[in-house]
Amino acid sequence: MDYHCLREIEGKQAHDPLFIEKMNYNNKSSSSSSSRCVCVLGPVIVGAGPSGLAAAACLKEKGVPSTILERSNCIASLWQLKTYDRLRLHLPKQFCELPFMGFPSDFPTYPSKRQFVEYLEGYANKFGINPCFNETVDQAEFDSTLGFWRVKSTATRGGKKTTTEYICRWLIAATGENAEAVMPEIEGTAEFGGSIKHTSLYKNGEEYRGKKVLVVGCGNSGMEVCLDLCNQNAKPSLVVRDTVHVLPREMLGKSTFGLSMWLLKWLPIRLVDRLLLIVSWLLLGDTARFGLDRPCLGPLQLKNLSGKTPVLDVGTLAKIKCGDIKVCPAIKRLKRHTVEFVNGRTEKFDAIILATGYKSNVPYWLKEGDMFSKKDGLPRKSFPNGWRGENGLYAVGFTKRGLLGASMDAKRIADDIESCWKAEAKHV
Numbered sequence: 001m002d003y004h005c006l007r008e009i010e011g012k013q014a015h016d017p018l019f020i021e022k023m024n025y026n027n028k029s030s031s032s033s034s035s036r037c038v039c040v041l042g043p044v045i046v047g048a049g050p051s052g053l054a055a056a057a058c059l060k061e062k063g064v065p066s067t068i069l070e071r072s073n074c075i076a077s078l079w080q081l082k083t084y085d086r087l088r089l090h091l092p093k094q095f096c097e098l099p100f101m102g103f104p105s106d107f108p109t110y111p112s113k114r115q116f117v118e119y120l121e122g123y124a125n126k127f128g129i130n131p132c133f134n135e136t137v138d139q140a141e142f143d144s145t146l147g148f149w150r151v152k153s154t155a156t157r158g159g160k161k162t163t164t165e166y167i168c169r170w171l172i173a174a175t176g177e178n179a180e181a182v183m184p185e186i187e188g189t190a191e192f193g194g195s196i197k198h199t200s201l202y203k204n205g206e207e208y209r210g211k212k213v214l215v216v217g218c219g220n221s222g223m224e225v226c227l228d229l230c231n232q233n234a235k236p237s238l239v240v241r242d243t244v245h246v247l248p249r250e251m252l253g254k255s256t257f258g259l260s261m262w263l264l265k266w267l268p269i270r271l272v273d274r275l276l277l278i279v280s281w282l283l284l285g286d287t288a289r290f291g292l293d294r295p296c297l298g299p300l301q302l303k304n305l306s307g308k309t310p311v312l313d314v315g316t317l318a319k320i321k322c323g324d325i326k327v328c329p330a331i332k333r334l335k336r337h338t339v340e341f342v343n344g345r346t347e348k349f350d351a352i353i354l355a356t357g358y359k360s361n362v363p364y365w366l367k368e369g370d371m372f373s374k375k376d377g378l379p380r381k382s383f384p385n386g387w388r389g390e391n392g393l394y395a396v397g398f399t400k401r402g403l404l405g406a407s408m409d410a411k412r413i414a415d416d417i418e419s420c421w422k423a424e425a426k427h428v
């Protein structure tokens with residue numbers, strides 16, 4: 001492993017008995033486990049997804065080294081390991097760029113997931129970013145006596161468990177809004193007997209060919225998985241519990257997202273929402289007729305208030321209209337290969353796919369009560385103020401504004417740390 005920017009404790013503070021005692025430097029090792037303590041120059045970044053990479057690159061541009069700890073064995077593990085094969089960026093590439101590097105001009109407007117990963121690998125190479133892989137951060141806590149963060153991680157290699165405590169001045173949480181799959185508790189799950197899996201495990205519809213599949217959740221993933229299942233000759237139904245805004249991915253020859261951003265420069269958000277809904281109605285018709293009721297608030301207002309993303313339709317609605325995908329109400333309970341819905345209707349299914357989303361895991365590992373909400377694991381302060389906490393703690397990629405939001409956070413964080421870094425370097 002490349003610890004290019006790590007340093008075993010040997011600096012000035014390592015000779016300070018208080019420092020050593022406080023860190024409880026413990027080098028006990030046994031055949032199956034060992035522990036060590038590492039002092040880090042610059043910030044520790046937890047997570048090597050697009051947000052962590054963006055933060056590391058922005059810091060590098062300012063001359064500040066950083067150390068990324070990543071629990072999986074690759075960068076962008078959400079994209080590489082937990083997404084379906086047909087996934088493309090939902091937004092046009094110019095809205096998904098990380099700082100200082102655009103997408104190749106020969107990439108399509110909506111790059112495939114393979115192309116996006118290729119872009120991220122190129123990005124990591126360009127900025128010489130080498131995360132420490134297979135290191136899961138279990139705990140991070142600010143030691144107010146020392147004035148440093150203590151970040152504990154566990155790695156298991158070849159059956160041997162290594163626990164490392166990283167000591168750092170700054171800590172950047174980049175574990176994402178999608179760190180853990182949300183699995184709803186459904187009565188009768190054990191009885192069902194067929195396959196039940198979260199979309200994070202769904203790759204393609206091959207194994208569902210000819211089968212009746214119930215997809216639970218009508219966000220972008222649920223809608224797209226239904227379309228994929230149709231294309232594989234499966235028979236999907238879609239559970240729609242809540243209201244949802246479905247918009248065409250493109251309108252008036254422009255991407256809906258790009259058009260919205262442009263209109264927002266000139267018009268109030270309520271008016272932009274009105275326009276989006278009128279054009280959607282002209283292009284898609286009344287979605288409520290097909291069981292997809294719209295929320296009272298417009299799509300952009302709703303996104304701003306609750307973070308709920310509108311669905312950008314890539315062809316699923318046409319399949320719903322022609323009856324290839326059936327829309328169902330919420331599930332009441334499961335029985336043997338049978339689903340009972342809240343309206344009392346029952347139907348047989350071979351499999352269930354849960355497109356029930358993800359959640360942040362920050363409350364599990366960050367021992368801190370002010371910056372992040374314990375409830376949803378997101379910063380308490382709303383955008384654009386959620387990126388900085390106390391004592392050198394930062395958050396990148398928790399704005400509910402995708403990669404664009406992550407890039408904004410990364411630049412702000414690097415600016416903030418740079419000033420402190422330079423002042424401290426001068427002092428040293």
Ligand SMILES: Cc1cc2nc3c(=O)[nH]c(=O)nc-3n(C[C@H](O)[C@H](O)[C@H](O)COP(=O)(O)OP(=O)(O)OC[C@H]3O[C@@H](n4cnc5c(N)ncnc54)[C@H](O)[C@@H]3O)c2cc1C
Pocket residue numbers: 046047048049050051052069070071072075076077078079083087088089090091095096135136137138174175176177178179221361365396397398401402403404406
């Ligand atoms: C299907 C799908 C499609 C999307 N499409 C778009 C799009 O088109 N445009 C857009 O802007 N956004 C999109 N998004 C939003 C998405 O959140 C971002 O694209 C992006 O992946 C967020 O990057 P991130 O680095 O913040 O989080 P992630 O990509 O989730 O990366 C977080 C990393 O942290 C690691 N990690 C988590 N916990 C720990 C721990 N305790 N210790 C160590 N490492 C840890 C994870 O393994 C992961 O590698 C999409 C999301 C999904 C699910």
